[in-house]
Amino acid sequence: MTDPQVHVVTHPLVQHKLTLMRNKEASSTSFRTLLGELAMLMAYEITRDVPTQLVEVETPLEKTMGPIIDGKKLVFASILRAGNGMLDGLLRVVPNARVGHIGLYRDPNTLEAVEYYFKMPTGMNERDVIVVDPMLATGHSAVAAITRLKQLQPRSIKFLCLLAAPEGIATLRQAHPDVPIYTAAIDRQLNEHGYILPGLGDAGDRIFGTK
């Protein structure tokens, strides 16, 4: 049965750009550009239900009322470091949104996600958060980030990625069933090193050209 809380963005533009990103020959520059464009396109889908308010606007001809988004109420919470690769695109579409950062590393002994950085805007209890990480692999970082964010009691939390593994989706859905997931594709499986197959490799390395 399909899970109504897992949204796969199947738009041809999204799928086209994702295919270009999977190509191992894609340069860091084009990988980064494509990720930014994909983030913009996916922002369209994930913000579909954000609240709007009516404001007065004066056209060259007359006054009218029109809906606007209160962008400042949105927070893009980037899981470092690959999440940052999606921020530019998201902020181009919602320039008034706030930005938070969450840094996690995996403890080599316990394999638990350990927080080393956490910075969010104030007033989180009045904000809607979109947690951003291009790769939902094991799901451990996403679960830890969302668990930590929930301490601040935001109005809502959604999770945005580019690629998800079935294992990561299961882990995140089990830990946080209230958090919807938006992804461009669900790939086959994880390999023994926690990489998504077929995937696109190490997103952080490909964004920042560190390999």
Ligand code: URA
């Ligand atoms: N993180 C990545 O960057 N790539 C994967 O395939 C899995 C986790």
